[in-house]
Amino acid sequence: MxxxxxxxxxxxxxxxxxxxxxxxxxxxxxxxxxxxxxxxxxxxxxxxxxxxxxxxxxxxxxxxxxxxxxxxxxxxxxxxxxxxxxxxxxxxxxxxxxxxxxxxxxxxxxxxxxxxxxxxxxxxxxxxxxxxxxxxxxxxxxxxxxxxxxxxxxxxxxxxxxxxxxxxxxxxxxxxxxxxxxxxxxxxxANCAYQIKWKSEFILKNEGNPLKNIALSCLNKTQKGELVITKFGLEGNAIYALSPEIQSQLSEGKKATIYLDLKPMFTFDDILKKITSSNYRTTDILKRTLKLSPPQIELLKTLLSKEEYTNKEILAKKIKALPLVIESSALLNEAIxxxxxxxxxxxxxxxxxxxxxxxxxxxxxxxxxxxxxxxxxxxxxxxxxxxxxxxxxxxxx
Missing domain, CATH: 3.50.50.60 (FAD/NAD(P)-binding domain)
Incomplete structure (x- = not known):
């Protein structure tokens, strides 16, 4: 039977x-x-x-x-x-x-x-x-x-x-x-958007723009991929892959910090050399020499002070590891x-x-x-x- x-x-x-x-x-x-x-x-x-x-x-x-x-x-x-x-x-x-x-x-x-x-x-x-x-x-x-x-x-x-x-x-x-x-x-x-409190002028100009060919790190893990800037914060395959690491920080009742590498194909020394050997203005160096996209440049401008942005060594460090603070994750029902x-x-x-x-x-x-x-x-x-x-x-x- x-x-x-x-x-x-x-x-x-x-x-x-x-x-x-x-x-x-x-x-x-x-x-x-x-x-x-x-x-x-x-x-x-x-x-x-x-x-x-x-x-x-x-x-x-x-x-x-x-x-x-x-x-x-x-x-x-x-x-x-x-x-x-x-x-x-x-x-x-x-x-x-x-x-x-x-x-x-x-x-x-x-x-x-x-x-x-x-x-x-x-x-x-x-x-x-x-x-x-x-x-x-x-x-x-x-x-x-x-x-x-x-x-x-x-x-x-x-x-x-x-x-x-x-x-x-x-x-x-x-x-x-x-x-x-x-x-x-x-x-x-998991596999969801994460909240970042953008400055209003930045998000007004950059909502919906992609950040391509980047790498994102959190704790001991790094993920290459793409991101999309949203009014809420960030979403995309690079941040989705870091959900366990991000959630482990958020679950402890504190904010999570991730680090954005805008040029993962270059080392810090490569970037610093390109920046210091150029006679262009800072923004033109980022655009012409490093080939950063407009949203990437806007991101650096909105997160760095004028002193940091014009200091070539600090700028090179931030291009390789730009800290972003995550406030929270998307609602449970909105997660993939x-x-x-x-x-x-x-x-x-x-x-x-x-x-x-x-x-x-x-x-x-x-x-x-x-x-x-x-x-x-x-x-x-x-x-x-x-x-x-x-x-x-x-x-x-």
Missing amino acids: KKSIAIIGGGASALFTASFLDTTKFDVTIYEKKKSVGRKFLVAGDGGFNLSHGEEIDLMITRYTPPYFLKNALLNFSNDDLRKWLLSIGIPTFVGSSNRIYPEKGIKPISVLSKIKQFNIDKGVQFSHNYEWKGWNDKNELIFNDSTIIKADYTIFSMGGASWKITGSDGAWSSIFSDKSIKTMPFSP STTGGIALNEVNQNFELNKLKNTFCIGEMLDWNAPTGGYLLQACFSMGVYVAKHLNKNISN
């Missing part, structure tokens, strides 16, 4: 878990509280639908926080494995110039979602919509909506973090797990992703809860972090496949 598996949540992790479960051994049902599955998956596609990142898997493993937490899952189902599987269901992909993996041009996010869902339907996976999980009864059976009771042999929770509430990912489940004596960590924004959720020591190497047998937690509801660029989705896919293969291998009818 088949065992029953209830998957709670209909996001990326859930869909891939179902896709790889052996339906000759299991009756699989996805319970989704919204009218359709994959809503956050579709929202993610609005900004450029990168499904994963194309770098070598050994390097990819180190990108996550904490490092190596996802090692087994990623090795079990890598970015190459993802591309092969997607191709097998009719979704060819390509690696873009940024090394991100995208569906072939013309394939929209809804098409990708539809093919994955249809693959599951064809193999017998059931979809139950408008089922909102409310907790457990005294027999550890699942309670949905007001009083619907579902009994499953295995439960896989994949309910997301706490951003983009409109998609159903609101983190409200956290208190239910806490009441079950399962440790949860407070949610924090969140950290927090179920503490990692509450699950074993198979993502099974230590305190609830045959109950698994995967995806963004666990307390880990990923940079932008396809890393988040890849990890969610890999966790789902890992749990599915574990159950296929270790559970007999």
Whole structure:
């Protein structure tokens, strides 16, 4: 007789878990509280639908926080494995110039979602919509909506973090797990904008302008990339990647300091030599000799005193490490992703809860972090496949 598996949540992790479960051994049902599955998956596609990142898997493993937490899952189902599987269901992909993996041009996010869902339907996976999980009864059976009771042999929770509430990912489940004596960590924004109090004249002139080919440092980590100046502060891949370091300072109740390198391809000595050997005025040196963009020059002018700006050695130091003070992060619901959720020591190497047998937690509801660029989705896919293969291998009818 088949065992029953209830998957709670209909996001990326859930869909891939179902896709790889052996339906000759299991009756699989996805319970989704919204009218359709994959809503956050579709929202993610609005900004450029990168499904994963194309770098070598050994390097990819180190990108996550904490490092190596996802090692087994990623090795079990890598970015190459993802591309092969997607191709097998009719979704060819390509690696873009940024090394991100995208569906072939013309394939929209809804098409990708539809093919994955249809693959599951064809193999017998059931979809139950408008089922909102409310907790457990005294027999550890699942309670949905007001009083619907579902009994499953295995439960896989994949309910997301706490951003983009409109998609159903609101983190409200956290208190239910806490009441079950399962440790949860407070949610924090990750991959989000950060607040910097700009001078009004600077932001009036530079709002929306990019800072390209820069490097950003915080604590012991440096990230190359781009930034966008916003009225709120800064956003972009360079600052997103430093979220763990920034949040660690903000969580201590103090402001965070980051350092902007406007010319990461040059050393301090290179810059100082170029500045001191030029007869141009300071602004012309920055523009003509160092090829700084107008927003970069404006940034130096607004943050440095006149004495600092005209002192060539100080100016060279600031070009290599311009301090920026972060006041706060964007609101939780505005973040691309969140950290927090179920503490990692509450699950074993198979993502099974230590305190609830045959109950698994995967995806963004666990307390880990990923940079932008396809890393988040890849990890969610890999966790789902890992749990599915574990159950296929270790559970007999």
